[in-house]
Each structure stands twice: as structure tokens, then as C-alpha cells.
Amino acid sequence: MGRRGAVSAAESPASPHRLHLKLMADEKEFRYDPAEIETKWQQRWAADPALYAAEPAASGKPKYYVLEMLPYPSGQLHMGHVRNYSIGDALARHMWMRGYNVLHPMGWDAFGLPAENAALKNNTPPRDWTLANIAAMKRQMQRLGLGYDWATEVTTCLPDYYRWNQWFFLRMYEKGLAYRKKSKVNWCPECATVLANEQVIDGRCWRHEDTIVEQRDLVQWFFRITEYADELLEGLDKLDGWPEKVRTMQRNWIGRSEGTEVDFSLEGSGEKIRVFTTRVDTIFGATSVQLAPEHALVANFTASDAVLRAQVDEMIAEQKKARETGDIGAIEKHGVATGKFAINPYNGEKVPIWVANYILADYGTGAIMSVPAHDERDFEFATKYGIEIRRVIAPAAGGEEPELPFVSEEGVLVNSGEYDGLSCEAAQKKLQEIAASGVFGEAKVTFRLKDWGVSRQRYWGTPIPMIHCEKDGMVPVPDDQLPVLLPEQIEITQQGGSPLGRVPEFVNVECPKCGGAAKRETDTMDTFVDSSWYFYRYIDAKNSTAPFGRELAGYWFPIDQYIGGVEHAILHLIYSRFWTRVMRDLGLTKNNEPAERLFTQGMVIKDGAKMSKSKGNVVSPDDMVARYGADATRMYALFAAPPDRDLDWQEDGVAGVSRFLGRVWRLVAKHAEAARAGRGQSIEAPQGVTLKLLRKMHQTTAKITQDFEGRWHFNTCVAAIMMLVNELQGADAELSAGEVPPAAMHELLRTLVLLLAPFAPFVAAELWEELGEEGAVLRAAWPVSDPELAKEDEIEVPVQANGKLVTVVRVESGADQETLKKAAMADSKVQSRIEGKTIIKVIVVPGKLVNLVVR
């Protein structure tokens, strides 16, 4: 196809001989021109929305839901997106060709701060800015030839989506899963809003890595994710289609720890100091009680003690600073004795009460019993301050007394009164029971996971559907008044407080209960609310009476394959699992987990570093597509590394893939006429070069099919296609001389195009047409490898002497041990190598190798 005079195929149905005639007329004119082919097919695909559309369940085909994480509409795709979507699209296309009913949707995580920042900077309304970005990125995706069903597109910032956020919020409020409380929260001064714990990374904002997150006391809305903590944890064990790394990260994040709460009493008062411990078996070794500086009791102590007050304040400041800079683990342990004492309820022993800087107010009860002999930190602390260190656990195995601290639980109790001799495990159980029956404690499970703070003091998010009435208190917005629309014309400023609070028309409402004057909640929801359930909306994106239909969810869920970056291992993926369970309990879905399988792809890096504007090493997808075409860009993204590893972007590599596609192009064009002549004919008793080529073709098919089914090493799939093409090209003389019958030629080129289709959809579509095939290549059946034809009839077997390679012998592929051995011994190189030596042993692995052990 030449640059000049090409008629858009959308206008005229393809002339089957077009390419070939062009080739004859002017060989040089026949050049692989990705821009032209890709434009043509992009138009055709746009005109045929059914091509990538999912079918109803009644299609009878097995369903396959493949999902890539939806992007934030920043306005520009980056290479990480291109890689993510190239993987998903290859899989989707493969599954289509395998005859599945594939759902492959795309959408936009469209609420968020950047839109407000852009509004400030350019004086553009966030909505306009966002929608323009979406349009731009959608164009990029279409230019890349990604096969999405745009009829199901979801844009989270539009009312028909976010009204369901509000609807879910109300359902959660009714179930007590959404609640309000005052608490210490993470505050990013740069975002001027609260952040969830999950959004604080090393004490810094997840969006501003140089901005230290502050702690503030605010009244906030929370989702009770902790209600599902155990279930979220247990569910991980069954998620064997998820990477172990992600599961481990979630386990750590949930941080379940089983232990006992025990009340020590404050000497000289009836007050109780409740401590949490995982090692109640060591309680006879408790030689002090340690309180967090912010513990409620500490305030009582300091009220009458100015010196103590000052010391505690200093510790609070220190903890705050450490928390903010993220080196909480690094501060030196220190503390101060309060002069007060606590009574151990098990033995009535009086131990001193300290305040220590390493005790956290928000974990456990904010108070611990300190057992220096059997805990690293307590040991360090006690050594520093000369607090008694008392051994109460001896190794179960007996023998010498181990050095302290002895933290193992493989032990028995000593110096523990009537409990001496019990194993740690037994003692924990026993002491727990005693605490419960004596009403001075109980078994307790503590989690690191905290409830999800969802209030944001920002404009560009889902309004929280709540109304504050002086008379009726907190009143939910009735369902029939949803959505609570986000006002459109609003001035964005960087003043404190929620921007919505400055919009009187929004704020002032009638109370739905009493009809009196009331005020709307002005905080908006965390954008992670949007992304927690978006993939359910795809299946029923136009539904105006429910977030989605139950039946449809039953059909499509769980997602068969979810693909995205590992950076969402905690945030998005834990919230999604939570949300799925909430929906299940609302009776909307049956599945416990959103996705059966999760794949986390590696990062795209350049020159060994993550691409970033500040490093100036950003590669623009548009640029790549303009220079080498979408097919080459996508195929390189799959070829340069296995999908789970980091990928080093090398532009020369893209050029290489582009050259390869040019070779395929010319190869098929050159022999297309012969191939077309062989359509519908059957191949009979192939031999010689025909057999050789067909064999390679079947081997390649088998390899790629297998990879799609499990390993996903698409880099080697592309390499295998290259080898097949190299082999075909190497036989060019025979092909041109007509030595390969048309039927075989047809089969070879047709299969080559089919194998290429998931990776380079544009070239595949064009060549499919060129071969005179009907219908979309996407709906053609994936080729099946014939093991008989894939089998070599002769193989090369290495012959070793003492494990070192001597030579390679050719034998029939089914050759038995004896034949192999004979062939090896007959070889002249082997002969000269073993001359004058004794053969001690001969190892023959049929089909693999011969190894002679000689001396």
C-alpha cells in the first residue's frame, strides 16, 4: 500500500489484489506504513462498536471479564498505562479468539485534587478540565487500538456515577458502617485536606512526597472497614490467583494480633490501667507499666506535677515530629517514672508506672506491661533505667539459661507461682481464662488496620449525602433526593475549610425530617470510594434505578483477571475487597472477592530510573506511536521484558519491533496471492520445506497458547513469532519458486496473522483482509496446534564426557537409549575423546542427552 493514491478501505471494500499489484508495479512503493494502516482500522473499529462489546449471558459462551485499572485523567497516557493496557488487550483479544464472551471495559477515575489545582492555575472549571483530559486520553487509547467496549464507559465525576457513591454511603450509614467521630487525622497542608492512613507514605503525602503530613483533631466520616478485618484477612488465604507479595502486604497492613487485655489497678485508687499484651504468659515478669504520653491517665498525673507535665509534653512533641518525618522506629527510647504504682492483678505485686516515648496511644490500649526479660524493647528500656529484669520463661528444651532477652515462645514458665512448668501456649490460655473469670481482663484481638477516614475538605469529589439539622441532628438525604449534585459554578480558592461551605445555595437546605432550615455536609468523599466499586458499574453502566443489576453481577463476577500496578496493593485493592463484602451483605452480589486473579505488572523505567518529569526521562506514548506506530509501541511493551518485571524503555528496541512488523508485512504481501489461491484446499502429506515450515508453525502456536494459559511471558511469545517469521523468510526462495503448495502457504500465513493478532492488532487486521479472509480477525478461531505435526522427526542430542560437551549427534526423535548410546559412541569426536580411557558409566536420557563418565 503506497502513500499516494490509497483509497480508504472504509470507503471501498478491500480489493483482494491491491497489495500484490502495487508490489508488482513498484516494489519500493511497498512499504510498511503503520500510520496509514492504523488510521484506516481505527476508523473501521470506531464504526463497529459491536466488535468489542460484551454479549448477553444468553450468548451461551463462557464469560471472561478482563479488567485493567482505570486511569486518573491527567490528560496524557504514560508508558506505564501503555504497558498495562497492552497486556490486558492482548489477553482480551486472545480470549475473544478462544470463543469467550469477553468484557473488556475502560473508565475514568475522574475526581481528585489535580483538577482543582488546574482550576486554580488556569481558571478552568474542574469539570471542563477533567472532561477535556478524558477526551484526549480516550483518543490516545483509540489510537493505540485498545479494544474497549466504550458503551460501558464509566466516568466517576458524573452524577450518574457518583449518585451511587451517595446511595452506598446511605446504606452504610443505615448499617452503622458509616459513622462520624472526632479523631486525630492526617492532614496534608499541600492538599489542604485530610488523608486516609493508606495515603500516608513514610509520614508524607502520597501525592506530595516532600510534604510532611500533620496530625490534626477533626470530626470526620469513617467507614467501618475494621468490621471486616478478620474476613479480609482470612480471604487472603483463598486468593491464590493473587501475587503472594500483595497478599503479604495486605496481611501486614491488617496486622492482626491475638492477645490479652489485663487491668492493672492504680495504687491508692480504684482506677484501672488496661494493658494489651500478646504474651500474658510473661506477666509474672512484668516489672513496670508503661503508658503512652497521650494516655488519658497521664493527664491526671501531670495535673499536679509541672515537672512531669513538661517532660510528657516534650515526648508528645517528639512523637509527633517522628511520626511526621516517618522515622518513628528511629527515635531513642526514653521515659520518665511517674512516681505512681500499679498492681499486677495476678500476684498483687506493685510495679512502677512510667511514661515512655515508644508507646503509641492509638495501638492497643496505649499502655503496656513491660517484661524486660522477654522483650527486646522492654529489655533495652529496663537496662537504661535500671528497672528489674526478671526471668519467667525458661527454654522448653532445658539446658543452659539463655541470654536475655529470651523472646522465644518455645518455653515453660518459671518464677510464676502456681503456673510454673506450664508451656507458654498453655499459660496464655490459662491466664486469659483467669483474667476473664476474675473480671480483670479478657482475650482480645487487636488490628493495625484502622477505620477508613473518607471525609475530604475539597470540592472535586462526591458530596456526602448528609444534612445537619439543629433539631433532628444528623439526617440522611432521602434516596429520592439523590444525587446531591456538586455545584458547577464555584470559585476555587486555597482558603481553609471545605470549598462547598462557601456555596450558600448548596449548604442551606430544608431538613428532610422537620422541614426546618438545615445545612448540608460540605465535605466530599475520598476518591478511593469511587474506585472501590467502579468495575461493578461497567456491567450495567446505564442503570438509573440501581448501581447495577444483581443478575448481571452474578454472571460477570468475580473479575477473571485484574491487571494493574503493585502500587495499589494496599489502598485500592483493600478498599475494593471491603466494598465487595459490603455489597454482598447488602444482597447485591454473591461473590466475596472482586477479582479471581490479579496481575501486577512491573514499572516502566528509563536509564535505570522511574520516568519522571524532574528527571527529564519521560517517553511520550504519542511520540512513539507517531514514529513507529501503535503496533510496534505495544508489541515492544510486551517484548522488552516479562510483564511482571520492570521494563527498561529503549527506543532502539521499538524501532527493531517496527522493522520486524515491516518484514512480516512484506512477507505476507509477497505471498498473499499464492496463499489466497490455497484457501479452502486441504494440505496433503506435507514434506520437505513445507513440512519444516508447518512444523515450526505448530510449535509456535503451541508455545504461545501455553503462555496465554499460564505463564504470560509475552516477551518470549513475541520472540517465537519472530523465529517463525525468520524461518519463513529463510525459505523465501522455495516459497517464491512455488515449492510450497498454495494450501500450505495459506495455512502458514493465515496462522502467522492469527498469532500476531493479540499483540499487533492493526497489522493483523490489515493482513487478514489481504489474505482474503472474511470477518474480523478478532473473531476468528485461535489456531490449534497439532502435536503430531509439531513433533520433530530428528533431534539433536548433546553428548558429554564427564558433564562437558563433546559433540551433538542427530537421531530419530523417538530413539531409545540403546540407539542413542550407539550413535554417540560412533561419533568420531567422541571416539577421540575417550581414546585410552575407561568408560565407567553411560548416562542416557532419551530425547535429552548422553553423558559418558570416563577416567
Next chain:
RNA sequence: GCGAAAGUGGCGGAAUUGGCAGACGCACCAGACUUAGGAUCUGGCGGGGUAACCCAUGGGGGUUCGAGUCCCCCCUUUCGCACCA
């Protein structure tokens, strides 16, 4: 500190179960063709050696007829967690 993954030519990477280390591609070199091109085609390309051969998968040890692959120790890099009681 704890946990996980990784370390192979100049570069990206291959070797799926212990069986020819370096597939495929990039870069580079040589040649062909040529209205000279960032096009296409052919060949070469881990290191040493004229050669027979020898050496080589972060380092050291081990198991084995045979180790990039399994085991032990160590080094480096990346990621995650890190006063969680």
C-alpha cells in the same frame, strides 16, 4: 532490624521439570544492493587461545554423571514492613 524478589554478553532479556548457557531483539562490525537510506538483504558478534581446547550465569562451599536452576554461607540491588506491645 524483619520479610520478599532479583543479580546471566556492551544493553533488554532467553533457558517452563537439574540436561547444548546466551533464544529473540538492540547496539556494533563486515559485505551486498543502491536516483545514499534513520531503507532492505547476507554474514559475524561472551572472554582467552594459531589450534586442540580452556574459562564463564554476583562471591565462596556443597549435592549430582551433570547445577544459571537444588542446599549452606556471604555480597549487592530493588521493593514491602518496621517501636504494633
